[in-house]
Amino acid sequence: MTDLFSDIPVADCHIHYGNPMLMKGLMNILDKNRIGKCNIVCTPHEKRLSLVPDALHLKAHYPEKVYVFGGLDISALFMYHETCGTYFANYVDTLLAMGCDGVKMIEGKPDMRKRLPIPAFDGPAYAPYWVKMEAIGLPVVFHVNDPEEFWDVKQVPEWAREQGWYYGDGSYINNEVQYNEVINVLRRHPGLKVIFAHFFFLSNQLERLAGYLDEFPNMHVDLTPGIEMFHNFSKKPQSVHDFFIKYQDRILYGTDIGAKALLAEVGEEIELEESKMRVDLVRSFLENEGGFRLNTEKGYLFGKFSGWFQGIHLPKEVLNKIYSRNFEKLAGKQPRPINAAKIIQECQRLMEIIPIMSAAQPGQIGDTSVAKQVINYFEGKAN
Ligand SMILES: [Zn+2]
Numbered sequence: 001m002t003d004l005f006s007d008i009p010v011a012d013c014h015i016h017y018g019n020p021m022l023m024k025g026l027m028n029i030l031d032k033n034r035i036g037k038c039n040i041v042c043t044p045h046e047k048r049l050s051l052v053p054d055a056l057h058l059k060a061h062y063p064e065k066v067y068v069f070g071g072l073d074i075s076a077l078f079m080y081h082e083t084c085g086t087y088f089a090n091y092v093d094t095l096l097a098m099g100c101d102g103v104k105m106i107e108g109k110p111d112m113r114k115r116l117p118i119p120a121f122d123g124p125a126y127a128p129y130w131v132k133m134e135a136i137g138l139p140v141v142f143h144v145n146d147p148e149e150f151w152d153v154k155q156v157p158e159w160a161r162e163q164g165w166y167y168g169d170g171s172y173i174n175n176e177v178q179y180n181e182v183i184n185v186l187r188r189h190p191g192l193k194v195i196f197a198h199f200f201f202l203s204n205q206l207e208r209l210a211g212y213l214d215e216f217p218n219m220h221v222d223l224t225p226g227i228e229m230f231h232n233f234s235k236k237p238q239s240v241h242d243f244f245i246k247y248q249d250r251i252l253y254g255t256d257i258g259a260k261a262l263l264a265e266v267g268e269e270i271e272l273e274e275s276k277m278r279v280d281l282v283r284s285f286l287e288n289e290g291g292f293r294l295n296t297e298k299g300y301l302f303g304k305f306s307g308w309f310q311g312i313h314l315p316k317e318v319l320n321k322i323y324s325r326n327f328e329k330l331a332g333k334q335p336r337p338i339n340a341a342k343i344i345q346e347c348q349r350l351m352e353i354i355p356i357m358s359a360a361q362p363g364q365i366g367d368t369s370v371a372k373q374v375i376n377y378f379e380g381k382a383n
Contacts, residue, residue, distance in 0.1 A: 005283045006316065011037035011067075011324040013331075014141065014197060014224040014254030016262045017270075018051050020373060023058055025269045029257060030065075032272065033279045037324065039254075039331065041104035041141050041197075042071040043262070044116075047367040049075060049354055053347050053374040056098055060338055060377070067335045069141050070100035072107075075357050077117050085125050089132035096138070098346055099338030101331045103133070108144035108182065110172040111164055122184035134189040139330040143197040144182050145175040147228045148204065163263075175201070186216045193330055195220040195252055203229040206243050213250055220326065223282050224254035230285050230309050237310035244286075248318045252326050253286075255279055281309070286322065289313040340378040347371040347378075 015038045017026060030038055040055040052070040059066040076087040092103065107118050119125035133140060146165060149155040151174070156166045167173075186192060199221045202209040213219055223229070233240045244251060255278040261270045277294070284292045288311025314322070350371045358366030376382035 005034075005287055006319060007034075008316065008319050009037075009324045010035045010253065011039065011327045012255050012257065013039045013195065013252045013327045014041055014222050014256055015039060016041060016043065016256065016258035017055055017058060018045065018258070018262045019266065019370065020054055020057050020377075021267075022258070022261060022270055023061065025272075026058075026258065027062070029270060029272055029275045033276060035279075037065055037067065037335075038257075039067040039069055039101070039141075039327065041069045043104065043106045044071050044074040044112075047354075047358070047365060048350075048370060049073070049357060049366075050350055052095070052098070052100070053343065053350070053371055056100070056338055056343050057374045057377055059099065059335060060340075063335060063337065065335075067101040067331050068099070069102040069104040069139075069331075070095040070098070071104050074116055075353055077119075078357070078360070081117055081119065082125055084119065085127050085129035088126070088129040092129070092132055092136070092138060094342070094346060096336075097339055097342045099336050099343070101336050102139040102141065104141045104143075106143045108142060108178055110146055110150075110167045110175075110178075113173050113178075114171065121178075121181040122188075126185075130185055130189045130192065133193075134191045137191070137193055139193040139195060141195045141197055141222065142182070145178055145201045147201055147226055148175060149228065151175060183212070186212075186219060190216055191218055192216075193218045193220075195222050195330065197222050197254070198224050198226045199229050201226070203232040206239065210243065210247070213247055220250045220252055220330070222252040222254040223286075223322070224256045225278060225281060227281070230281060233285065233312070234308070234310040237312055241312040241314070244312060244314055244322075245318065248314075248321050249326060251322050253282065253323045255282060285309060285311055286314050286319060287311060344375050344378050347375045351375075 012035050017040045040058060042051045042055050045051050050071060050073065055068040059068050072088050073091050076084045080087045095103065106112050149157065150160055150165050151168045153168050160166065196219070200209060257275040257278055258270050260274055261268045281294055291308045291310055293308055351368045354366035354368050358364040373382060
């Protein structure tokens with residue numbers, strides 16, 4: 001099916017990867033879907049704190065193919081709550097020294113914001129971090145909010161509720177409050193190179209999104225589903241087409257391949273078919289002329305959106321930008337080289353801090369096994 005698509009180089013800017021045992025499966029999926037380069041976006045992990053070691057281990061095996069956007073060290077949110085931004089500003093240097101290409105922040109996803117002691121993004125705690133990020137021009141993939149339906153008891157899809165993503169009970173941050181915080185940050189730091197994941201969840205408010213893109217020339221969005229995004233786009237394909245033409249330099253291709261395995265229990269492979277469906281959805285939308293049908297039953301978190309979608313049939317030069325060039329402009333034409341000694345150092349630090357963090361959270365058992373495995377790999381003792 002993917003042969004139906006144009007033969008344009010693809011760099012997927014939004015892939016999840018949470019364990020070295022998934023390496024073979026992921027590489028097979030990338031090959032089968034002709035994804036030449038991928039960006040691993042690292043989210044925090046309850047038992048292991050960080051998935052950055054896993055991603056850099058993958059990058060060590062495929063140094064020309066794999067970019068890594070490292071997650072911030074969430075232990076700082078607990079230990080240096082008021083001054084976490086100073087800590088994060090320094091931690092960015094650690095990420096860079098290990099060989100990361102950017103930063104991933106999932107801290108704006110409402111359930112994360114509730115679970116972790118995350119201060120206001122536009123408050124004093126984070127301020128030094130934004131100063132640093134703007135100054136060094138390091139790109140950040142930032143997940144802020146979720147589909148607007150998730151705050152509405154009448155509209156929240158059943159599958160989202162099952163994931164614990166109904167946010168309307170008053171115990172979660174409101175999406176407009178969070179948009180406000182983030183826009184305040186951009187007004188103070190217009191040089192910040194930011195890629196808002198999932199179209200900033202504004203696929204239903206394109207005029208508003210256009211206003212932000214006009215105001216902030218370094219702001220970007222990625223096309224990672226949220227199926228609701230493509231459902232919204234399909235309602236008005238002509239104006240969506242014009243939007244994509246106008247903002248062709250600001251939109252990046254992404255799929256969320258690996259997200260399902262990440263949310264599942266350890267031991268689950270990244271599924272070939274589920275991944276392919278994500279590729280088919282985004283690429284059909286970008287490339288097809290007219291309607292296309294997608295059977296979403298096997299699509300994880302795709303709910304009951306089975307049915308017709310509209311393609312916007314973009315010209316090749318625009319596809320080129322969305323599929324890879326916009327990402328490469330932000331993250332570099334080649335992934336940055338890794339530094340084994342720095343990675344070992346960070347894994348050793350994680351091995352010390354994981355037991356402390358897990359002891360502080362009742363019922364939580366820390367897991368240092370991957371950190372250990374990655375140390376062994378970089379010391380030449382294991383694969
Ligand atoms: Zn994701």
